[in-house]
Amino acid sequence: MSGLAFDLTGAEVLRPDGLDRGTLSFADGVIADAPVGRAVDLGGFLVLPGIVDLHGDGFERHLAPRRGAMTDMGEGIVATEAELAANGITTGVLAQFLSWEGGLRGGAHAEGVFAAIREVRGALATTLLPQLRLETHLLEEYATLPERLIDWGVEFVVFNDHLPHDRLAAGRRPPSLTGQALKAGRSPEAHLALLQELHARGPEVPAALDALCGRLAAQGVRMGSHDDHTAEDRAAWAARGATIAEFPETEVAARAARADGGGVVLGAPNVVRGGSHKGNASARALVAQGLCDALASDYHYPSPRRAALALAGEMGLAAAWALVSSGPARLLGLDDRGSLTPGQRADIVVLEAATGRVAGTLAGGRFTHLGGDLAERFLG
Known part of the structure; x- marks a missing residue:
C-alpha cells in the first residue's frame, strides 16, 4: 500500500x-x-x-515480439503493466495458452510466462493475475496439471477447444495448417498427424475433464469455459464447476450461463467495433438484454474503457462502468475493489x-x- x-x-x-x-x-x-x-x-x-480486466491476451507481444528477441520475460511483464496502467486497468488477468499449437502457446513458453509473472508482480502496483487457457484435448497434461498450477501460482483455468474438428472429421487439411506447423516448430505432416490423433481421442475427453475439474475444484481453482455455443455446452461446464462463461458465441449459450448462475464475460472489442469479428453474437445486444457481467479487453487493452463509455449513453455510466469494474471484481472474488x-x-x-x-x-x-x-x- x-x-x-x-x-x-x-x-x-x-x-x-x-x-x-x-x-x-x-x-x-x-x-x-x-x-x-x-x-x-x-x-x-x-x-x-480502476478497471478490472478479467481476460487479456494483449500482453503476448511484450514477451515475445519476435522469435528469440526477448530473453527476459520479466521485462515484458513490466512493459505490460505500463500498458495496462495507460489504459486505466488496475487489475489485469494475463491469459496464457497451454495448447497443441506449440510455440508461444506451448508448455515451455507457458512455464516461462508464469515464472516471470511470479517473479515481478510483487514489485508492481497493478494486480496481475495469471490465467491458464487449457486446450481440452491435451489429455497427457491432465495427470500433473494440478501440481504444476500450484508451482506456477495459477488459480484460474479456462478451457478451450480450438481443434478444427469438422475439417479433421472430413479428412481435410485445416487451411492454417502450414503456418501453425511452422510456429510450433513441426513439419506440416507432423502437425497434421498430431491434430488427427487429438481429434480421434475426443470420446475420452468428457470423462477426463470431469475428473480433472473435480481435482481443480478441490484445490480452490476458479474455472471457466470459453466460446460456448449451445446450452448443452454451458450445462456440461456448469456441472464441472466452471462458473465463468467467457465469450459465449450465441445468445442461447449466454442465457444458459445466466440461468445456471454463471458469470458471463463478453469482449469489449466486440462492443467497440459494433459486432464480433468472427460473426458471433453481438456483445452490445447481449449487454442490452442483461446477459453480461463483465467486459474484458481480450486482445485490445483500450477497449474496456471505450466500451463502457460507449454503453453509458444507453444504460447510464454507473451501470456501464460496473461491467469493467465491480462486475469482473465480483467474478474474480475480489471484494476489496x-x-x-x-x-x-x-x-x-x-x-x-x-x-x-x-x-x-x-x-x-x-x-x-x-x-x-x-x-x-x-x-x-
Whole structure:
C-alpha cells in the first residue's frame, strides 16, 4: 500500500449510484470517508473505479515480439503493466495458452510466462493475475496439471477447444495448417498427424475433464469455459464447476450461463467495433438484454474503457462502468475493489472529461500512470 494521502476535489466522481462532485479522499492505499491529506483540484476530469480486466491476451507481444528477441520475460511483464496502467486497468488477468499449437502457446513458453509473472508482480502496483487457457484435448497434461498450477501460482483455468474438428472429421487439411506447423516448430505432416490423433481421442475427453475439474475444484481453482455455443455446452461446464462463461458465441449459450448462475464475460472489442469479428453474437445486444457481467479487453487493452463509455449513453455510466469494474471484481472474488467506497482499495482511473482519455491511474493508491495537465495538478 502507498503512504500517499489526497483529497480529490472538483471532479465528477463515479459512486455506485452515479456521478457527483463530492470530494474523494484516500490514504495508505484505501478510500477514506473524510478528508485526509492535500487537496487537489481535478475540475474538468472524471474520477472512476480502476478497471478490472478479467481476460487479456494483449500482453503476448511484450514477451515475445519476435522469435528469440526477448530473453527476459520479466521485462515484458513490466512493459505490460505500463500498458495496462495507460489504459486505466488496475487489475489485469494475463491469459496464457497451454495448447497443441506449440510455440508461444506451448508448455515451455507457458512455464516461462508464469515464472516471470511470479517473479515481478510483487514489485508492481497493478494486480496481475495469471490465467491458464487449457486446450481440452491435451489429455497427457491432465495427470500433473494440478501440481504444476500450484508451482506456477495459477488459480484460474479456462478451457478451450480450438481443434478444427469438422475439417479433421472430413479428412481435410485445416487451411492454417502450414503456418501453425511452422510456429510450433513441426513439419506440416507432423502437425497434421498430431491434430488427427487429438481429434480421434475426443470420446475420452468428457470423462477426463470431469475428473480433472473435480481435482481443480478441490484445490480452490476458479474455472471457466470459453466460446460456448449451445446450452448443452454451458450445462456440461456448469456441472464441472466452471462458473465463468467467457465469450459465449450465441445468445442461447449466454442465457444458459445466466440461468445456471454463471458469470458471463463478453469482449469489449466486440462492443467497440459494433459486432464480433468472427460473426458471433453481438456483445452490445447481449449487454442490452442483461446477459453480461463483465467486459474484458481480450486482445485490445483500450477497449474496456471505450466500451463502457460507449454503453453509458444507453444504460447510464454507473451501470456501464460496473461491467469493467465491480462486475469482473465480483467474478474474480475480489471484494476489496471495484467501487469508490470507503474501505475499498484506492484503485482509481482519472479521465479527461472532454475526451474520455486516460489522464492518470492509481492502483492501491500508487500512481501507475500520470501525465499532461493531471500531472501538473498533482506535482505543480
